[in-house]
Amino acid sequence: EITLCNISSSEWRRVAYINMTDLEAECPSGLNEVSNRTTGQRACGRSVDGNLPGKDLGCSPVTFPVNTTYSQVCGIARGYQYFIMDAFQLVTGETIDQTYVDGLSITRGSPRQHLWTLAVGLSENYHNSK
Numbered sequence: 001e002i003t004l005c006n007i008s009s010s011e012w013r014r015v016a017y018i019n020m021t022d023l024e025a026e027c028p029s030g031l032n033e034v035s036n037r038t039t040g041q042r043a044c045g046r047s048v049d050g051n052l053p054g055k056d057l058g059c060s061p062v063t064f065p066v067n068t069t070y071s072q073v074c075g076i077a078r079g080y081q082y083f084i085m086d087a088f089q090l091v092t093g094e095t096i097d098q099t100y101v102d103g104l105s106i107t108r109g110s111p112r113q114h115l116w117t118l119a120v121g122l123s124e125n126y127h128n129s130k
Helices: none
Strands: 002-004 007-009 032-035 042-045 103-108 113-119
Touching: none
Parallel strands: none
Antiparallel strands: 002 007, 032 042, 103 113
């Protein structure tokens, strides 16, 4: 029996588990390991070029196969900010098939269907009039 999202059930299936606080953990294929020099915190992320703020757009898709039918999805994500994150502001896409968010997007199926998005911005109360 697995407990996820405060629900204990023998019907939950873990599709992916990436815990970079475990020193033995590795990032899935398609993502790079990054480490904070000050805190030593490890994380997985896409490759970026910090010399191109606002121009380094794109994504690193990772697919986790689910070989069964399902009706609910539960997940937990922990994100760490690197450089300038601006949520939806400087992105060029208008659909989930384009670059539309600074953050994490979870989708399913083909064609892709949106499940949820974690958008990361400068701060909770930051406002730009653009």
